[in-house]
Amino acid sequence: MKNYDIKDSSLAQEGRLRIDWAGKEMPVIKLIKERFSREKPLSGVRVSACLHITTETANLALALKEGGAEVVLCASNPLSTQDDVAAALVEYGVPVNAIKGEDNETYYKHIITALEHKPQITMDDGADLVSTLHKDYPKLAADVIGGTEETTTGVIRLRNMARAGKLIYPIIAVNDAQTKHFFDNRYGTGQSTIDGITRATNVLWAGRKVVVCGYGFCGRGIARRAQGLGAQVIVTEVRPIAALEAAMDGYQVMPLIKACQVGEVFITATGDMNVIDKMHILEMKDGAILANSGHFNSEINIPALESLAKSKKRVRSSVDEYTLKDGQRIYLLGEGRLINLAAAEGHPASVMDMSFANQALCLEYITRMQSKLEPAVYPVPEEIDQEVGKLKLASMNITIDSLTEEQKNYLASWELGT
Numbered sequence: 345m346k347n348y349d350i351k352d353s354s355l356a357q358e359g360r361l362r363i364d365w366a367g368k369e370m371p372v373i374k375l376i377k378e379r380f381s382r383e384k385p386l387s388g389v390r391v392s393a394c395l396h397i398t399t400e401t402a403n404l405a406l407a408l409k410e411g412g413a414e415v416v417l418c419a420s421n422p423l424s425t426q427d428d429v430a431a432a433l434v435e436y437g438v439p440v441n442a443i444k445g446e447d448n449e450t451y452y453k454h455i456i457t458a459l460e461h462k463p464q465i466t467m468d469d470g471a472d473l474v475s476t477l478h479k480d481y482p483k484l485a486a487d488v489i490g491g492t493e494e495t496t497t498g499v500i501r502l503r504n505m506a507r508a509g510k511l512i513y514p515i516i517a518v519n520d521a522q523t524k525h526f527f528d529n530r531y532g533t534g535q536s537t538i539d540g541i542t543r544a545t546n547v548l549w550a551g552r553k554v555v556v557c558g559y560g561f562c563g564r565g566i567a568r569r570a571q572g573l574g575a576q577v578i579v580t581e582v583r584p585i586a587a588l589e590a591a592m593d594g595y596q597v598m599p600l601i602k603a604c605q606v607g608e609v610f611i612t613a614t615g616d617m618n619v620i621d622k623m624h625i626l627e628m629k630d631g632a633i634l635a636n637s638g639h640f641n642s643e644i645n646i647p648a649l650e651s652l653a654k655s656k657k658r659v660r661s662s663v664d665e666y667t668l669k670d671g672q673r674i675y676l677l678g679e680g681r682l683i684n685l686a687a688a689e690g691h692p693a694s695v696m697d698m699s700f701a702n703q704a705l706c707l708e709y710i711t712r713m714q715s716k717l718e719p720a721v722y723p724v725p726e727e728i729d730q731e732v733g734k735l736k737l738a739s740m741n742i743t744i745d746s747l748t749e750e751q752k753n754y755l756a757s758w759e760l761g762t
C-alpha cells in the first residue's frame with residue numbers, strides 16, 4: 345500500500361539535483377552521515393518528523409536513514425513543502441506526506457499519518473505533531489523515548505505544556521543551542537526573509553521604509569539585512585532591553601501605531617499573535633506590504649484585514665491585494681505564512697547544516713539515553729553544541745587560538761588582580 349502522499353512523483357529528478365546542491369553546503373551533516381553509516385547508532389529507531397520539506401531537511405533525513413532510522417516526514421507548514429524534494433525523498437525510500445498549498449484538514453491528516461508510524465522519536469518544528477499526539481493520540485507516547493523541537497515558537501509551546509504538567513515525554517529544545525539560534529534564526533531568517541519578499545514583489549530595498557516587528561534573533565537578522573540593502577529600518581518591540589539594543593544598533597524605535605504612518609514594508613518576527621492588528625492596518629499608507637516570518641500565520645490579524653476589505657485579488661503569486669473601503673490598498677504576502685519558505689526556499693543550506701547537525705546528534709543522544717530522561721524540555725547537551733561549532737569552523741577552514749596553561753590558571757583563579 346502507498347505509504348506517502350505527495351504532489352507529483354515525476355518531479356523526483358529535479359528534487360534529487362537540488363538535494364545534492366544543498367548537500368554541498370552541508371559539510372557537518374556529511375561528516376555525521378558518514379559516521380552514522382559506519383556506526384548505525386539509530387538502527388531500527390522509528391522517527392516521525394514534522395519539518396519544512398526542503399532540500400536541507402532531505403539531507404538530514406538521508407543522514408538519519410543512513411544511521412539506521414526508519415524516518416517518515418510530514419510538513420510543519422502547509423505552504424513550505426518543496427514538491428520536487430518530497431518526490432525525491434519518496435524515491436530514496438523516505439515516506440513523505442506533504443503537498444505545498446495543502447489545506448488545514450490535509451495538513452493535519454498528514455500529521456496523523458506520520459503518527460501512525462508509531463514513533464519512538466518525534467522531531468517537530470512548531471510543535472504541531474507533538475501537540476496532536478498529546479491531545480488526540482496520548483497512547484502512542486508509550487513507545488516514545490523522546491523528541492526534538494526546532495523553533496522558538498515550538499519551544500515556547502512545549503515549555504507551556506511542561507509547566508501545565510501535560511508533557512508526557514522528554515523533548516530537547518534544539519532551537520536553544522547556540523549553534524542553532526545565533527545563526528539560523530539570525531543569519532538564515534535574515535537573508536531568506538529578504539529573499540522571499542524580493543521574489544514575491546521585486547521591490548527595491550534601497551531607500552524603502554521597512555518596519556521590523558520584534559527584535560529577537562530573527563528580527564535582528566532581518567533588520568540588519570534590510571539595512572544592508574539601503575532600507576531605512578524602524579524596529580518595534582515590547583521588551584525594553586531588546587528595544588534599547590535596536591536603538592543602539594542604529595535603528596529608529598517607536599510604537600507600531602506610529603510606524604504605520606510612515607512604513608512601506610512591514611515584517612513580523614515575534615512568535616506572538618495579532619501584532620499587526622486592525623487599528624494598525626487602518627493607519628497604513630496606500631500600498632503597504634505586509635509579510636510575516638514568525639512561525640505561525642497569526643502575527644498579522646488576517647481576519648481583521650479580510651473584514652476591512654471590500655475586495656481582494658491575487659496580483660502576483662504570493663501577493664494578495666486587499667482594497668479597503670476607502671480605496672487604500674494593502675498587500676499581504678504568502679497568506680501571512682513564513683515568507684522565507686512560502687515565497688523563497690527557506691534558509692540557505694550552510695546555516696541549516698548547523699541546526700540539523702544538532703538535530704542528528706540529539707537523536708543519537710536520545711537513543712543512547714533510552715528512557716533515562718524524565719518528561720521535560722531539555723537544552724541541547726553542551727558537548728553537542730560545542731562539537732557542531734568546532735566542525736563548522738573546521739569546514740570553513742577557520743582555525744582559532746587556544747588558551748595557554750598560564751591563561752587557564754589565570755582564568756580559574758581569583759587571587760590575581762592589579
Ligand SMILES: NC(=O)c1ccc[n+]([C@@H]2O[C@H](COP(=O)([O-])OP(=O)(O)OC[C@H]3O[C@@H](n4cnc5c(N)ncnc54)[C@H](O)[C@@H]3O)[C@@H](O)[C@H]2O)c1
Binds near residue numbers: 496533613
Ligand atoms: N521564518 C523562519 O524560517 C524562522 C526561523 C526561526 C524562527 N522562526 C520563528 O520566528 C519567530 C521569532 O523567533 P525568534 O527566535 O526571533 O524569537 P525571540 O524570542 O528571540 O524574539 C521575538 C521578539 O519579539 C518580541 N515581541 C513579542 N511580541 C511583540 C509585539 N507584540 N510587538 C513587537 N515585538 C514583540 C519579543 O519581545 C522578542 O524580542 C518565532 O515564531 C520562531 O519560531 C522563524
